[in-house]
Amino acid sequence: MSYQIAVLSGDGIGPEVMAEARKVLSAVETRFGLDISYSEYDVGGIAIDNHGCPLPDSTLKGCEAADAILFGSVGGPKWEHLPPNDQPERGALLPLRGHFELFCNLRPAKLHDGLEHMSPLRSDISARGFDVLCVRELTGGIYFGKPKGRQGEGDDEEAFDTMRYSRREISRIARIAFEAARGRKNKVTSVDKANVLACSVLWRQVVEEVAKDFPDVTLEHIYIDNATMQLLRRPDEFDVMLCSNLFGDILSDEIAMLTGSMGLLSSASMNSTGFGLFEPAGGSAPDIAGQGIANPVAQILSAALMLRHSLKQEEAASAIERAVTKALSSGYLTGELLAADKRSEAKSTAQMGDFIAQAI
Amino acid sequence: MSYQIAVLSGDGIGPEVMAEARKVLSAVETRFGLDISYSEYDVGGIAIDNHGCPLPDSTLKGCEAADAILFGSVGGPKWEHLPPNDQPERGALLPLRGHFELFCNLRPAKLHDGLEHMSPLRSDISARGFDVLCVRELTGGIYFGKPKGRQGEGDDEEAFDTMRYSRREISRIARIAFEAARGRKNKVTSVDKANVLACSVLWRQVVEEVAKDFPDVTLEHIYIDNATMQLLRRPDEFDVMLCSNLFGDILSDEIAMLTGSMGLLSSASMNSTGFGLFEPAGGSAPDIAGQGIANPVAQILSAALMLRHSLKQEEAASAIERAVTKALSSGYLTGELLAADKRSEAKSTAQMGDFIAQAI
Ligand SMILES: CC(C)[C@H](C(=O)O)[C@@H](O)C(=O)O
Ligand SMILES: CC(C)[C@H](C(=O)O)[C@@H](O)C(=O)O
Numbered sequence: 103m104s105y106q107i108a109v110l111s112g113d114g115i116g117p118e119v120m121a122e123a124r125k126v127l128s129a130v131e132t133r134f135g136l137d138i139s140y141s142e143y144d145v146g147g148i149a150i151d152n153h154g155c156p157l158p159d160s161t162l163k164g165c166e167a168a169d170a171i172l173f174g175s176v177g178g179p180k181w182e183h184l185p186p187n188d189q190p191e192r193g194a195l196l197p198l199r200g201h202f203e204l205f206c207n208l209r210p211a212k213l214h215d216g217l218e219h220m221s222p223l224r225s226d227i228s229a230r231g232f233d234v235l236c237v238r239e240l241t242g243g244i245y246f247g248k249p250k251g252r253q254g255e256g257d258d259e260e261a262f263d264t265m266r267y268s269r270r271e272i273s274r275i276a277r278i279a280f281e282a283a284r285g286r287k288n289k290v291t292s293v294d295k296a297n298v299l300a301c302s303v304l305w306r307q308v309v310e311e312v313a314k315d316f317p318d319v320t321l322e323h324i325y326i327d328n329a330t331m332q333l334l335r336r337p338d339e340f341d342v343m344l345c346s347n348l349f350g351d352i353l354s355d356e357i358a359m360l361t362g363s364m365g366l367l368s369s370a371s372m373n374s375t376g377f378g379l380f381e382p383a384g385g386s387a388p389d390i391a392g393q394g395i396a397n398p399v400a401q402i403l404s405a406a407l408m409l410r411h412s413l414k415q416e417e418a419a420s421a422i423e424r425a426v427t428k429a430l431s432s433g434y435l436t437g438e439l440l441a442a443d444k445r446s447e448a449k450s451t452a453q454m455g456d457f458i459a460q461a462i
Numbered sequence: 463m464s465y466q467i468a469v470l471s472g473d474g475i476g477p478e479v480m481a482e483a484r485k486v487l488s489a490v491e492t493r494f495g496l497d498i499s500y501s502e503y504d505v506g507g508i509a510i511d512n513h514g515c516p517l518p519d520s521t522l523k524g525c526e527a528a529d530a531i532l533f534g535s536v537g538g539p540k541w542e543h544l545p546p547n548d549q550p551e552r553g554a555l556l557p558l559r560g561h562f563e564l565f566c567n568l569r570p571a572k573l574h575d576g577l578e579h580m581s582p583l584r585s586d587i588s589a590r591g592f593d594v595l596c597v598r599e600l601t602g603g604i605y606f607g608k609p610k611g612r613q614g615e616g617d618d619e620e621a622f623d624t625m626r627y628s629r630r631e632i633s634r635i636a637r638i639a640f641e642a643a644r645g646r647k648n649k650v651t652s653v654d655k656a657n658v659l660a661c662s663v664l665w666r667q668v669v670e671e672v673a674k675d676f677p678d679v680t681l682e683h684i685y686i687d688n689a690t691m692q693l694l695r696r697p698d699e700f701d702v703m704l705c706s707n708l709f710g711d712i713l714s715d716e717i718a719m720l721t722g723s724m725g726l727l728s729s730a731s732m733n734s735t736g737f738g739l740f741e742p743a744g745g746s747a748p749d750i751a752g753q754g755i756a757n758p759v760a761q762i763l764s765a766a767l768m769l770r771h772s773l774k775q776e777e778a779a780s781a782i783e784r785a786v787t788k789a790l791s792s793g794y795l796t797g798e799l800l801a802a803d804k805r806s807e808a809k810s811t812a813q814m815g816d817f818i819a820q821a822i
Binding site: 186189191192196221222223224225227228244245247250251252254256257258259260261262263264265266267268269270273295296297298299300301303304305326327328330331334335348351352353355356358359360 | 546549551552556581582583584585587588604605607610611612614616617618619620621622623624625626627628629630633655656657658659660661663664665686687688690691694695708711712713715716718719720
C-alpha cells in the first residue's frame, strides 16, 4: 500500500516535534512494509510570512492531493496583533475543517499511570485515574452558523452569531460516539444546555433516537455547566463525552488540563471518507520553541491516530502507542513531566523520538 | 427605613435554609433598627403543584411590589419529566431575569481559610487560595437572542439559537466589572471567544473602550476554552472575571466547584435600579431535603448581598458576613464540610442559623 501525507508543521515547536514523528513513522514503515511519502507545506504564521495568508492555496491543494494531513501547531506572539480572521490558528484551522468537512473531532485524554501527580486535581481524585474520549462535532453549531455579523450604529450597534444544528449533523456525530463507546466502557455522556438552547433540545432528541440502535451502550445527558463541575469531582465516571462544537471546545480543553500533561494529547479531525487532520492538543508553545525540550509525544500519537483512522493501519498505530507507553512507563520523560528535583533526568525532544522509534 | 421583601423559598432544601436566613435577618433588624417585612410566594416545583406553572402571576405581582427577591432554590426529580420550558429552574429563573431585566449577575467564590481540603484541586494549588468574582451578563446573549426555534423536516430539520449583544449591553456589564475590581485586586479578566464569535469581537472592543475610564484597573482577555484550563492551574491569579451569559454560566459553575463548598456560595442578580434577586449558587439538593443537615450559609450570605445591593445596608451586610466567617473559622460546620472521621461534630441547619444569628 502506498500513501501520500501532507505535512503541515507550522510554527513554534511544530517543526521540532514533527521531526520526531517522522522518525517514528519511518520506523513503522520499515517494520510494517508501508510506503508513505510526505510533502511539506507552510501553514499558520510561517505561511503568513512566506505567502501572506495562514492557509495558502498551494497548501490547500497539497492537502487535497493527500490521504491525510499531519498537522503541527500554529500561532505565536508575532501574529497576535492581526485581526481575528487572519490569525494563524483561526485562519488555518477553521477553513481546513470547513473545506474538508472534518465534522468529527476525537480528543482522547487519559491520566497515565505514574503521571497522576501532574494532574491539577487533588491526589485522592487523580489516584482513581480517568480515561475520557471527547467526541466533538466540528463543522456545525455556532462556529459556522449563518447569519453572523454586525449591524446598527452607536450604542445600538450589535453583533450576532447563529448556533444551528440539523438532525443529520447531530445523528452522524452521535453514531460515532456510540460506536467509540463500544470499544471502551460502553457509556456515552451527551453534553448540552437543553434548558436554554433550542439546538440542545433537538440534540438531546436525536441522540436519544440514535441510542436505540446501541442498546448495549448506556446514555446519559448532562448540562454543560454541570459537566464542567462533575469532571472535577469524578472524572473517572466518564467514558465518551459527546459534544457540540462550542461545548466540545470548552470541555475538551478542561479535560486536557485535568491530565496535566498536554504534551501527551493528540486529536483527530475527520470527514466521512476517512480523510483527516491529525494534530497535538497543545499549542505552538513559542516560549520553548527551538530549545529541543518540547515533548514530541502528542505529535507522535497524532501520527498513530492518522495511521489508524485515515490509513487503516491499525497494527502500525498500536505499535506506536505501545512504544510510547513503554517510554512513559520506563520514566523516559521530557522535563515538564518531571518534578523540579528530577529535571536533570529530562530527555530532549530528539531523545524521546529516538527511544520511541527504536521501541517500534 | 422600611423594606418589603418577596421570599421565594421554592423546593428541596429551599424552605429549610430560608428559615435560617430569616433568623439571621431578624437579628440584624434588631441590631441595626431596620424595618423589613416579608411576603412568601410559591415558585418552581411547588408552584407547579399548587398553581400549574413555575412562576404564577401572583408570585410575579408580589415580586413587583417588593424591594428585592430572596430566592431559595427550585427543582427536583418530581418535575424532571416536564418539557424544558415548563421545568422549575428554567421556567422560574429565566422569566424573572427577563421580566425585571436583571442583567447583572455577581457570583463571588473564594476558598475559605481552613477549607482548602474541600477543593478538588491539588493541595499545592489550593494552598495558594483564590478569591474570584464572576460578573456575568444575565439578560442577553444566546439565552434571550431571537430568532430561536426549529424548522424543516426529516433529516433536514434544524434548530437554531441566536447569540446577540449590543454595545449598550456589553458596556453596562463591563462597567460593573471594572467598578467591582476597584474594591478588590484591580484586575479584570474578560472571557470571550473572539477567534470564532462575532459577538466576542464586539465584546472585546467595547470592554477595551470601557477600560479607558478605569486606568487603575488591569484588563486582560482570555478565550473561554483557555479560561477553563487556567482556572485549574492558577486560580489565584484571577480577580474579577467578566463573562457573557453563556460563558458565565459555565465558568461560574467551574469556579464554584473549585471551592468544593457550594453550600457557602451566594449570588446576586440585579437591574439598573438596584432591584435584585438573591440566591444560593447550589441547587435544591432534593437528596438531603427535610433532614435538617443542609448548609444554610449560602442562603444567609444571599441575604447579606440583598442588604448590601438592594437595601443599601452595608453595615448590616458586613455584620452577617463577619458572623459567617466567625462560624466557619471556629470550625462550626455542617457535615458536608467535615472529613469523614469528624462527621460526628457536624452542626445541623438550625444550629448554624442560631450560631450566626447570635454572632450578629
Ligand atoms: C483556534 C480555535 C479556532 C480552535 C477552536 O475553537 O476550535 C481551537 O481552540 C481548537 O479547539 O482547536
Ligand atoms: C437553570 C438555568 C437556566 C440557569 C442558567 O443557565 O442560567 C442556571 O444554570 C444558572 O446558572 O442560574
